[in-house]
Amino acid sequence: DAKTTQPTSMDCAEGRAANLPCNHSTISGNEYVYWYRQIHSQGPQYIIHGLKNNETNEMASLIITEDRKSSTLILPHATLRDTAVYYCIVRPTSGTYKYIFGTGTRLKVLA
Amino acid sequence: EPEVTQTPSHQVTQMGQEVILRCVPISNHLYFYWYRQILGQKVEFLVSFYNNEISEKSEIFDDQFSVERPDGSNFTLKIRSTKLEDSAMYFCASSEGLAGVYQETQYFGPGTRLLVL
Numbered sequence: 001d002a003k004t005t006q007p008t009s010m011d012c013a014e015g016r017a018a019n020l021p022c023n024h025s026t027i028s029g030n031e032y033v034y035w036y037r038q039i040h041s042q043g044p045q046y047i048i049h050g051l052k053n054n055e056t057n058e059m060a061s062l063i064i065t066e067d068r069k070s071s072t073l074i075l076p077h078a079t080l081r082d083t084a085v086y087y088c089i090v091r092p093t094s095g096t097y098k099y100i101f102g103t104g105t106r107l108k109v110l111a
Numbered sequence: 112e113p114e115v116t117q118t119p120s121h122q123v124t125q126m127g128q129e130v131i132l133r134c135v136p137i138s139n140h141l142y143f144y145w146y147r148q149i150l151g152q153k154v155e156f157l158v159s160f161y162n163n164e165i166s167e168k169s170e171i172f173d174d175q176f177s178v179e180r181p182d183g184s185n186f187t188l189k190i191r192s193t194k195l196e197d198s199a200m201y202f203c204a205s206s207e208g209l210a211g212v213y214q215e216t217q218y219f220g221p222g223t224r225l226l227v228l
Contacts (some may be wrong), residue, residue, distance in 0.1 A: 034216070036146070043115070043202045044154060059215035087154075097142065098156040098167060100215065 005025065009106040012082075018075040020105050022088030025069045032091045033064060035073045037084040038104070044087065047073065054090040078109045113137045115220035117203050123226045124193055132188045134203030143186045144217060145178065147171070147199040154157045159223025160186065161208060193227045200224050203228065 006025040011016040017028070024033065032051050036044040048055055048062045055062045061074040075082055087104040116135045124130050136143050145157040159169040162180050177189045186205075190197055200222040206215040 037218075038154075039220065041148070041200055041224070043204075043221050046218060047218050049216065053139045096167060096218075097144070097215070098144075098169070099154075100156070101154040103153060 003031075003100070003101050004083070004088045006088055006105045008039075008103070011110055012075075012078045013109050014080060014109050014111050015077055018048070018073075018078040018082065018107055018109070020073040020075075020086050020107065021070065022073070024072045024088070024090045026067050027090050028092070030092060030094070033071050034089040034091055035060070036087045036089065036099075037082075038087070039081075039084040040056065044101075047086075049091075056059070066107075067068075078107075080083060080109050080111060082107045083107060085092070113216055115203055117201075117220040117223050119223060120221070121224045126195060126227055128143075130190050130193055130225065132190075132201050132203075132225070134186045134188075134205075134220055134226055135184050135207030136186055136203065137218060138184070139207070140218075141179075142166075142215065143180070143207045144189045144204040145207075146181065146202045146204065146219075148202065148222075149199045152209050157188075187226070190225075194223075195227050198225055198227045204221035 012102050034049040035047040036042050054101045064071045085104040085106050118211045119131045143160045148154045156169050159166045175191050179187050202222045204217040205222045206217045
């Protein structure tokens with residue numbers, strides 16, 4: 001089973017920041033947090049990942065709490081094309097290469 | 112930007128028939144994966160493949176499934192005798208395959224929608 005808990009759905013106004021939370025209270029010290037999204041039924045698209053420090057790239061920012069039990073994905077200026085299911089995945093650094101997907105958060109960006 | 116490609120985009124087959132789903136991973140990647148997603152359900156891991164061997168597989172990946180890297184660019188998933196419940200989106204993914212780096216990012220293809228009648 002997935003080691004993460006995410007809200008089932010969220011709405012966000014176009015142009016505003018979308019903040020998507022993820023709880024991973026049982027995360028271990030060597031486990032990374034990855035974020036992907038899936039638009040319609042397309043393949044999952046990589047967004048960002050991190051271990052303990054906050055990360056930023058051209059798509060999003062990832063804020064990880066100091067105790068690492070939760071994180072937030074931030075899309076700074078959401079557009080209609082950001083409407084998708086967003087998955088938060090916890091991955092170990094050894095033993096397995098597979099991703100375990102949960103049900104994710106369905107983000108709807110409203111015009 | 113390099114990307115994973117998959118063919119066909121859609122496949123319709125009769126129950127009991129064999130199907131082969133094809134993937135072209137990102138060119139310098141060495142680790143390959145198959146996942147599937149039944150309509151309305153989660154994305155599920157099927158198998159990972161490295162150095163011409165299966166490195167990990169799930170319970171779903173039974174004897175009806177096989178994977179192969181027939182040449183230097185393609186990676187295939189074969190289902191020998193399809194069942195109705197094999198109807199799903201099948202996603203191929205690849206990662207760099209650096210030795211011992213389990214936290215590599217996987218890049219997914221657009222998927223093949225398989226419908227078994």
